[in-house]
Amino acid sequence: MPPGSRTRRAGAARPPGAGRLRRPASVCAALAAVVGTSSFAGPVHDPFAPPPCALERTDAHHSLGLDTWNDAYVRPERTVDAVMVFLSFPDARPLTHPAQLVADHFPGTADFFTRASYGRLDLRLHTRPRWTAMPQPSRAYGIARDWDAEHRAAFVRDALAATDPEVDFADYDVVYFVADPDAPGVDSDATKVVNFAEPVAVDGTELRRIVTVFERFPADRNVLAHETGHVFDLPDLYHRPRDGKGDWDTHVGDWDLMGSQFGLAPDPFGWHKWKLGWLGDRHVDCVGGPGTTLHALQPLGRAPAERGPGAGKRLAVVRTGPSEAVAVEVREPVGNDAGLCRGGVLVYRVRSDTASAAGPVEVLDGHPGTAACHGRSVHPPLADAPLRVGESLSVPVDGGSVHITALDRAESGEWTVRITRRA
Incomplete structure (x- = not known):
């Protein structure tokens, strides 16, 4: 909040003269x-x-x-x-x-x-x-x-x-x-x-x-x-049809409650958790210039530990422009996502110059030819969007592409993901 908007926490002593200043x-x-x-x-x-x-x-x-x-x-x-x-x-x-x-x-x-x-x-x-x-x-x-x-x-x-x-x-x-x-x-x-x-x-x-x-x-x-x-300054992620009729959930489907409160996987995206301070910079892998990198990602719903195996990364990010990035995270039936349809490595595009309800986040479908969880999912074509072990997704970006591959899932739940940035 801007300076002066709040001067005390609930239960704190009120300074002299404070109180109902506006009747x-x-x-x-x-x-x-x-x-x-x-x-x-x-x-x-x-x-x-x-x-x-x-x-x-x-x-x-x-x-x-x-x-x-x-x-x-x-x-x-x-x-x-x-x-x-x-x-x-x-x-x-x-x-x-x-x-x-x-x-x-x-x-x-x-x-x-x-x-x-x-x-x-x-x-x-x-x-x-x-x-x-x-x-x-x-x-x-x-x-x-x-x-x-x-x-x-x-x-x-x-x-x-x-x-x-x-x-x-x-x-x-x-x-x-x-x-x-x-x-x-x-x-x-x-x-x-x-x-x-x-x-x-x-x-x-x-x-x-x-x-x-x-x-x-x-x-x-x-x-x-x-x-x-x-x-908390989070945007609407749904797509509103021009006439109010049609599919509202084409941008993110079940992923993140800012798209739909009815979603099967309503936990906020890792990008949202980073913005809100629930994930720190140490939980994020930034991918630099062209080349190939490996990333060990823990499921997003698992709370990061201060140290040890659970203290690992939750998000990998490839910045693809001044106001655009590709984000990669692991979604499994943990925490708020206990009822998700299909887990795995979820890939989505983030745009910081796009307003609420205009598509600031777009989930990228790892299985564009299939759908899942009909009757439960708010948008079945994206219910099976995450990559499983051995699967890949290529994302075209200005001047090249970003190629994401889910290499392995350990018994601990940690996924190994390969990201190749091509110029």
Whole structure:
């Protein structure tokens, strides 16, 4: 986050004069024209030089460049405090108790991130399991997937005004507004993160985004983990057809929940884990110029150890341009990927200059002529994308190609991968 956006952690002593610096009326006025769909924070440069295969962050929304961190977003490390509040409407009587809605998302969401981060992130939920009344009927807010700015602003403005007397937003890094799932105007396709074009000051802290939850009960699997990923500056990886109809999962299929929360292998890509700090530079092999290199890769879902056999690499990267790279990792039925369809060596292309939902990641199919797990996979043609032992994949790049071969899998689970860069 930018300087001054947060001055204390939950539970820390509040400095004199801090507290509710903006009353609801002021917040309402501030929100009238600032609710948007993206953030505009500038780059913050890290004093330490990144590895040569780390793409630079660009102005693309949720850029996958990782040479610097965008401080407009919550950094997912150590303890991150989230608050969940529940909104009812005058045109409906809630049929579901807030405690049921909490259990629908937690501890499942927190457990997902604990596994994905190898224990480096502790997402802690705080909540008061009771309904807070909104002033307008649910239909008055025009809730929809493609929500117009006026109705979206009205909803957030009213929700903040209704909940501010009960919630000290200065205590929290993440805010979830959960609407009554049975209210007639609630559209279950509208769950998303609402970003503010300019931060809004509430209770001495600057709010930059709020997760608005309109899920039916029970909710879609991993939906809140997906939306929380946006709070951590991860992009949508799905492909949205022009008319909204057709296959949304052609870019990455089951791989990574930012593509689909229903995926069989929802663990974040190794590139995402590197960006978020869950993998360090020591866990990444950078491939340089033309030639052949061998790489010993551990399964991505296995937590790296400080030393010993489990302390090895999790990702190999070939930088193929100023804003493009080919990434190689091992996916097996470990951790969040326990239900994957086919494991092996997964290859994908990363573009740091491509915005969220425009294809910043593309899984490269190691078996383009086949598909797998029909009836379970969100996109069967990519369910068997990983290479098995003895298989290869050639990736054309500007000025040459990158050739990846899965040579061997040891009993320990470590894979040996050969990468040949041809000019």
